Amino acid sequence: MDDEKNYQNYLKKIKLFQKYNKHYYDLNQPLVDDYQFDKLKLEIIDIEKKNSFSKHKDSPSYSVGFKPSKIFKKIKHKSPMLSLANAFSEEDLINFEKKILNFLNNEPGIILNYSAEPKIDGISASLIFKNGKFVTGLSRGDGKEGEDITENLKTIEDIPYFIKSKNFPKEIDIRGEVFIQNSDFEKLKSKFANPRNAASGSLRQKDPKETKKIPLKFIAYTFGYEKGLKAKSQDEYLKNLKEWGFKTNPLNKTLKKIENLMTNYHEIEKKRGDIDFDIDGIVYKVNNFQLQKRLGNVANAPRWAIAHKFSANSAISRIKDIEIQIGRTGALTPVAKINPVNIGGVVVSNATLHNEEEIKRKDIRVGDTVIVERAGDVIPHVISVELDKREKNSKKYNFPTKCPCGFKTIKEFNKVTKKFDAVRRCPDRGYECDKMAKEKLKHFVSKEALNIEGFGKKIVENFWSLGLIKLPQDIFNLNYSKIENMDGWGKQSVANLKYSINLRKTISFERFIYALGIRHIGLENAKIISKNLKSLKNFIALSKKSNFDDLINIDGIGETQINSIKVFFSNETNLNVLKNLDKLLKVKDTEISKAGGLLNNKTFMFTGKLSNMSRSEAKSLIEQNSGSIVSNVTKKLDYLIIGEKPTNRKVDAAKNLGVKILDQSTWLKMLK
Numbered sequence: 036m037d038d039e040k041n042y043q044n045y046l047k048k049i050k051l052f053q054k055y056n057k058h059y060y061d062l063n064q065p066l067v068d069d070y071q072f073d074k075l076k077l078e079i080i081d082i083e084k085k086n087s088f089s090k091h092k093d094s095p096s097y098s099v100g101f102k103p104s105k106i107f108k109k110i111k112h113k114s115p116m117l118s119l120a121n122a123f124s125e126e127d128l129i130n131f132e133k134k135i136l137n138f139l140n141n142e143p144g145i146i147l148n149y150s151a152e153p154k155i156d157g158i159s160a161s162l163i164f165k166n167g168k169f170v171t172g173l174s175r176g177d178g179k180e181g182e183d184i185t186e187n188l189k190t191i192e193d194i195p196y197f198i199k200s201k202n203f204p205k206e207i208d209i210r211g212e213v214f215i216q217n218s219d220f221e222k223l224k225s226k227f228a229n230p231r232n233a234a235s236g237s238l239r240q241k242d243p244k245e246t247k248k249i250p251l252k253f254i255a256y257t258f259g260y261e262k263g264l265k266a267k268s269q270d271e272y273l274k275n276l277k278e279w280g281f282k283t284n285p286l287n288k289t290l291k292k293i294e295n296l297m298t299n300y301h302e303i304e305k306k307r308g309d310i311d312f313d314i315d316g317i318v319y320k321v322n323n324f325q326l327q328k329r330l331g332n333v334a335n336a337p338r339w340a341i342a343h344k345f346s347a348n349s350a351i352s353r354i355k356d357i358e359i360q361i362g363r364t365g366a367l368t369p370v371a372k373i374n375p376v377n378i379g380g381v382v383v384s385n386a387t388l389h390n391e392e393e394i395k396r397k398d399i400r401v402g403d404t405v406i407v408e409r410a411g412d413v414i415p416h417v418i419s420v421e422l423d424k425r426e427k428n429s430k431k432y433n434f435p436t437k438c439p440c441g442f443k444t445i446k447e448f449n450k451v452t453k454k455f456d457a458v459r460r461c462p463d464r465g466y467e468c469d470k471m472a473k474e475k476l477k478h479f480v481s482k483e484a485l486n487i488e489g490f491g492k493k494i495v496e497n498f499w500s501l502g503l504i505k506l507p508q509d510i511f512n513l514n515y516s517k518i519e520n521m522d523g524w525g526k527q528s529v530a531n532l533k534y535s536i537n538l539r540k541t542i543s544f545e546r547f548i549y550a551l552g553i554r555h556i557g558l559e560n561a562k563i564i565s566k567n568l569k570s571l572k573n574f575i576a577l578s579k580k581s582n583f584d585d586l587i588n589i590d591g592i593g594e595t596q597i598n599s600i601k602v603f604f605s606n607e608t609n610l611n612v613l614k615n616l617d618k619l620l621k622v623k624d625t626e627i628s629k630a631g632g633l634l635n636n637k638t639f640m641f642t643g644k645l646s647n648m649s650r651s652e653a654k655s656l657i658e659q660n661s662g663s664i665v666s667n668v669t670k671k672l673d674y675l676i677i678g679e680k681p682t683n684r685k686v687d688a689a690k691n692l693g694v695k696i697l698d699q700s701t702w703l704k705m706l707k
C-alpha cells in the first residue's frame with residue numbers, strides 16, 4: 036500500500052474509533068463489544084508504529100480507553116500541580132545546588148539536605164482530605180485544572196478513606212503517583228502499550244467498576260495546599276504519610292552532598308530491573324520546608340527540586356551522511372544520518388552533531404563508526420568516534436560556508452566571552468532564506484505560539500511547497516477550496532483546519548510576541564515584554580522610535596534581546612508581517628492581574644548589597660506580592676531600595692525625580 040492509501044486507511048479507523056468512543060462514553064450505548072473495541076485500538080497503534088505520519092489527535096495512543104474531556108467534571112487545583120526540571124549528569128546537579136545556594140545568598144554554614152525519591156513513571160493524582168475524610172480526587176490535567184476522578188481513585192486499596200490520626204491536618208491535598216506493578220501489567224500486555232498507559236487508561240474509565248478490575252497502586256510523595264500540617268521537612272512528612280496509612284516509596288532516602296546523591300543514583304539504577312515498578316530517575320527535593328518556601332518556583336517547576344534522569348542508552352552505528360539543517364534562527368545544525376539502530380526501544384536514524392566546532396573537535400567524518408546516545412526526551416547525539424574502525428581512505432568533513440538557500444553564513448563574535456560562536460548561522464533576513472522561513476512558520480503555528488491544532492510541521496512543509504503559505508499572514512488567507520481538492524484532504528478535514536485557524540484569530544499579546552520567532556525572545560522574554568509593553572500597539576510603536584527606551588528599562592531584557600528586536604524591526608518583510616497580522620488578528624492587551632498583593636502594581640529597583648538575601652530572592656519576593664522590578668531609575672520607578680554600598684548615581688537620580696528611597700528593613704516591613 037502506498038503512503039497515501041495507508042494514511043486514508045488510518046483516518047478511517049480513527050473515525051470509527053471516534054464513533055465507538057462517542058457511543059460508549061457519551062451516549063452510554065456501546066456499538067461493539069470490548070474485544071472489537073480493543074482490537075481496533077491495537078490496529079491503530081500498530082499502523083502508527085509502522086508509519087512516520089503524525090498521530091491524529093484522537094488517536095488511542097494519546098487516550099487509551101477514555102474520552103478525557105467530557106465525562107469528568109473539571110476542577111481547579113488550589114495549588115498548581117507543577118512539573119520538575121531535569122538533570123542528566125553530575126554537572127547538572129552541581130549547578131542545581133549552586134543556583135540554590137546563590138539564591139539563598141550563599142549564607143555561610145548552609146548544608147543542603149535532600150530527600151532522594153525514586154521517580155515512579157505513573158500518573159500523578161491529588162487527593163483532598165477534609166476532617167480526615169477523602170472527599171475529592173483529581174487528575175493532574177494541565178497542572179492548573181484537573182478532572183474529578185474521585186470515584187475511580189476510591190477503588191484503589193492503597194488510598195485510605197478515613198484517617199483518624201491525631202496529627203492529621205484539618206485539610207490537606209495529598210499528592211502521589213498512581214501506577215501498575217510490572218507483574219500485574221503482564222496480564223494486561225495485550226491491551227496497553229506500557230504500564231503507564233494502562234494506569235492512565237484505567238484510572239479514567241467512566242465506570243469505576245472497570246477501574247477496580249485493574250490492580251492500581253498509589254504511592255504518596257508531596258502535598259498541595261494544607262491547613263494544619265505539622266511537619267517541617269520532607270522526610271518528616273514522608274514519615275507522617277506512613278503513619279496515616281499511605282504507602283511511600285521504600286527506596287526513599289535523606290542525603291546530603293552531591294557525591295552521595297550520585298552513589299545512591301548508581302545503586303538504584305543497578306537495582307532498576309529488580310524493582311516491580313517502572314522508575315525513570317530520582318527526584319531530589321530540598322528537605323527543609325522553610326527553605327522550599329523561600330526558594331519558590333520558576334515558571335512551572337519548583338526551584339527546590341529536580342529529577343535526575345537515568346542515564347541514556349547508547350548504541351553503535353555508522354554515519355551514512357551528514358546533513359545540514361537550518362533552524363528558525365538560522366543556525367546550521369549538522370545531523371548525522373546513521374544506519375538505524377534500536378536504542379532503548381526507539382529506532383534511531385538521525386543523531387545531532389551540534390555544530391561545526393563539535394565536528395572539528397571530535398573529527399567526525401562520513402563513514403565513521405560512532406557511539407550514539409539517547410537520553411530522555413533529548414535528541415540523540417553522537418558521543419564519540421571508534422577510530423580503530425575508521426576506513427583508510429576517509430576524508431575530513433568540510434563544513435559548508437554557505438546556507439543551502441545560497442546566502443553566505445557567519446559566525447558571530449560574542450562580546451561577553453570574546454570568542455567567535457561555535458555555531459555558524461545564516462544571518463536573519465526576515466523571510467528571505469527559504470529554510471528559515473519555513474521554520475519560522477512552523478514555530479508560528481506551534482503549541483506554545485499560536486497553537487493551531489492540526490497544523491503540524493508536515494502541513495507547513497506541504498503548503499509551503501505548493502506556494503500556499505510564505506508568510507505568517509498567509510495562514511489566515513488560505514484558499515480552502517483549493518485545499519479541499521488536494522490529495523489527502525476533504526470537506527471535513529478542511530472544515531476542521533479552518534475551524535482551528537479561526538479559533539486562534541484572537542490571541543494573547545504574550546503568545547503573539549513569542550510566535551514572531553524573534554531570536555533571543557523565547558517564552559520567558561515574551562512574557563516579560565508583554566507585561567511591560569501591554570499591547571501590540573506599543574510594540575509596533577517601537578519601530579517608529581529611533582530609540583528603544585521602552586525596552587531598556589525592563590528588568591530581564593538586556594542588550595542582546597534589544598539588539599535582536601532592532602534587527603527584527605529593521606527588516607521590511609518583518610514590518611509587513613506585523614502590519615498584516617495586526618489587521619487580521621485580535622491581539623488582546625496584557626491583563627495585569629489585580630492579584631491584590633501587598634505591592635500591587637508598584638515598581639522597585641535595588642542598588643547595593645542586601646543582607647541575608649540574594650537579588651533573585653528579593654526579586655522573587657516582590658513578584659510574589661504583585662510588584663515588579665525595573666532596571667533603571669526613571670519617573671516610572673516607585674521605590675529605590677538601598678542596601679550596603681549603593682551606587683550614588685542611582686540614589687541621586689532617584690532623589691532628583693522624587694522617587695521614594697527605602698532601606699532593606701523598611702521595605703521588608705511593607706511585606707509584613
Ligand code: IVH
Pocket residue numbers: 116117118119152153154155156157158159212256257318337340342
Ligand atoms: S514531587 C514538586 N515527587 O514527576 C513537583 N513527583 O516531573 C513535582 N513524580 O508530575 C511533584 N515521583 O508525576 C514528586 N517522588 C516524587 C515523584 C514525582 C514521580 C512525578 C509526578 C510529577 C512528575 C514531575
